[in-house]
Amino acid sequence: MTFATLGLIEPLLRALETLGYQTPTPVQAQAIPAVLAGRDLMAAAQTGTGKTAGFALPLLQLLTMEGPKVAANSARALILCPTRELAEQVHASVAEYAQHLPLTTYAVYGGVSINPQMMKLRKGVDILVATPGRLIDLFRQNALKLNQLQTLVLDEADRMLDLGFSEELANIYRMLPKQRQTLLFSATFSDDIRLLAGQMLNDPLSIEVSPRNVAANTVKQWVVPVDKKRKPELFVHLMRKGRWKQVLVFAKTRNGVDALVDKLQGLGINADGIHGDKPQATRQRALDRFKTSDVQILVATDVAARGLDIEDLPLVVNFDLPIVAEDYIHRIGRTGRAGNTGEAISLVCADEVNMLSAIEMLTRQTLTRKMEPEFEPEHRVPDTDASGQVVKKPKKPKKPKASGGGGKRNLGKWVDSGDVAPAEPSIKPVRKVPVFNTGPRKKK
Ligand code: AMP
Numbered sequence: 001m002t003f004a005t006l007g008l009i010e011p012l013l014r015a016l017e018t019l020g021y022q023t024p025t026p027v028q029a030q031a032i033p034a035v036l037a038g039r040d041l042m043a044a045a046q047t048g049t050g051k052t053a054g055f056a057l058p059l060l061q062l063l064t065m066e067g068p069k070v071a072a073n074s075a076r077a078l079i080l081c082p083t084r085e086l087a088e089q090v091h092a093s094v095a096e097y098a099q100h101l102p103l104t105t106y107a108v109y110g111g112v113s114i115n116p117q118m119m120k121l122r123k124g125v126d127i128l129v130a131t132p133g134r135l136i137d138l139f140r141q142n143a144l145k146l147n148q149l150q151t152l153v154l155d156e157a158d159r160m161l162d163l164g165f166s167e168e169l170a171n172i173y174r175m176l177p178k179q180r181q182t183l184l185f186s187a188t189f190s191d192d193i194r195l196l197a198g199q200m201l202n203d204p205l206s207i208e209v210s211p212r213n214v215a216a217n218t219v220k221q222w223v224v225p226v227d228k229k230r231k232p233e234l235f236v237h238l239m240r241k242g243r244w245k246q247v248l249v250f251a252k253t254r255n256g257v258d259a260l261v262d263k264l265q266g267l268g269i270n271a272d273g274i275h276g277d278k279p280q281a282t283r284q285r286a287l288d289r290f291k292t293s294d295v296q297i298l299v300a301t302d303v304a305a306r307g308l309d310i311e312d313l314p315l316v317v318n319f320d321l322p323i324v325a326e327d328y329i330h331r332i333g334r335t336g337r338a339g340n341t342g343e344a345i346s347l348v349c350a351d352e353v354n355m356l357s358a359i360e361m362l363t364r365q366t367l368t369r370k371m372e373p374e375f376e377p378e379h380r381v382p383d384t385d386a387s388g389q390v391v392k393k394p395k396k397p398k399k400p401k402a403s404g405g406g407g408k409r410n411l412g413k414w415v416d417s418g419d420v421a422p423a424e425p426s427i428k429p430v431r432k433v434p435v436f437n438t439g440p441r442k443k444k
Contacts, residue, residue, distance in 0.1 A: 002022075006033055006036075007032070008057055009064065009065075012057055015096060015098070021053070026049070027054040028050050028057070031058070032057055034205045035058035035183060036062065040182050040184075041184065041185075042197045042204040043184065043206075043208070044187070046329060047330060047333040048336065052093045052094075055185065056097050057097055059127070060097055060101055062151070063077060063103055063151075064102070064103060068148070070104070071124050072122060072124050074144070074147070075127070075128035076126045077127045077152075078127075078129075078130060078151070078152050078153070079094070079130070079153040079155055080132060080135070080152070080154050080172070081155045081156065081160075082160045083163075084109040084111055086155065087107045087108075087130065087131055088107055090107075094129065104123075105125060106128055108131070108135065108138060109134050109280075110133050110134045111279070111280045114134070117138065122143075133168060135172060146176055149177055151183070152180055153185070154183070157197075158190060158193050182202070184197050187333070188326045218336035218341050219316075219332050219342045219344050220341065221343075221344045221365075221367055222344075222368040222370050224371070225376075226348070226349055226375050230377075231319060231349065232263050238317075238372070246313065246314060247296070248317070248334050248335075249317045249318075250300060250317070250318050250319060250320065250322065254275040254301060256320060257274070258275075264297055264299075269296065270297065271295065271298070272286040272299070274286050274299075274300045276301065276304055278304075302324075302330070314342055315344075316334050317346075318345070321348060321352045321355040322359075325359045325361075331344070353382050357390050361387070366386050
């Protein structure tokens with residue numbers, strides 16, 4: 001199959017040739033004809049599958065072939081993204097695909113001045129990429145009207161809900177014309193996402209390019225058990241041993257990012273960090289320098305790392321496991337992209353056993369453990385497997401009691417400390433489910 005056989009027009013084919021895309025990826029092969037045919041789409045596609053081109057190419061084609069010229073302060077298509085980084089990334093891709101088309105594109109997001117964005121929107125743009133909060137601000141200040149909107153794309157919809165954007169999405173929903181095409185992309189499909197899809201989409205075609213919630217199989221993954229306090233030392237040891245050249249490292253908190261970067265820089269290692277407390281320009285600079293290999297180790301929080309697209313990233317290290325198991329899939333999706341192979345190494349301490357268990361359950365695999373000589377933990381990481389069971393070694397009873405104790409205990413998923421926890425259901429991150437006005441909606 002080629003892009004030409006999918007029915008794409010010549011200016012798009014020319015752009016793809018320049019970019020070196022030869023064959024459509026599975027998500028593109030399914031999404032492109034469906035979007036061209038005007039269908040709504042609900043696509044389970046993780047990052048690295050080529051999903052951006054999957055929605056952007058047919059969208060650009062439809063906007064070129066159909067519809068009126070864009071009016072002042074209007075947009076004909078809107079792509080909603082959870083973070084600024086992803087918005088920038090998606091916009092860069094869209095602009096590349098559109099290089100031979102007479103269409104205008106622009107990205108708006110918070111954390112930067114709104115005035116230049118308002119100025120830019122005066123003439124209207126064909127495709128607007130936006131984060132939810134800034135979009136609403138622009139709408140409320142009359143800098144943007146949505147009555148000309150033909151297509152809405154929700155990119156990384158699961159992430160938007162995880163970041164607490166459900167209310168913003170409900171507000172945006174009320175701002176949209178009822179007649180439109182809607183495309184929803186999400187790495188994972190929770191019940192909340194299905195609910196959102198049920199409200200936003202009209203008779204959608206469902207496509208799924210990898211088994212639900214399963215991490216990319218081009219990524220070799222393993223775990224190194226270690227005591228919490230020795231993680232920095234182990235990281236440096238592994239880095240030197242493996243001669244790591246370019247590594248994206250995930251830490252759980254902003255402080256964690258700063259502490260690790262300080263430690264590495266103190267050892268003369270070329271490291272930088274990105275997290276939500278840093279200004280957008282600083283984050284972008286760190287990312288650019290990482291991409292050009294001026295920075296060797298980039299340490300990031302989950303939020304800051306959304307939308308990073310670094311070609312051929314060989315290695316991702318989870319310095320801490322993520323609090324939300326789905327983030328593990330997003331993190332390791334930074335490597336092994338577009339058919340390349342990659343590695344993902346997680347440094348796991350005893351405190352994180354329940355997070356490890358939840359990741360194994362979600363990805364339906366037991367991660368291989370490799371003990372690093374000299375770093376064997378004093379606090380053993382209990383055994384885990386894909387069933388969600390955490391197997392604790394029975395403690396020696398001080399005094400033999402009739403009932404004995406220990407053995408297999410189900411500790412639940414996110415109970416982070418303490419020896420015994422009730423066998424409770426997983427504690428999910430708090431999410432508000434959006435409430436929409438769901439009147440029947442007619443398509444064009
Ligand atoms: P995405 O999943 O949209 O973030 O895309 C992941 C990476 O794959 C990006 O660097 C794209 O430029 C690249 N890519 C997307 N589609 C193709 C294709 N058909 N052939 C080669 N590379 C692609």
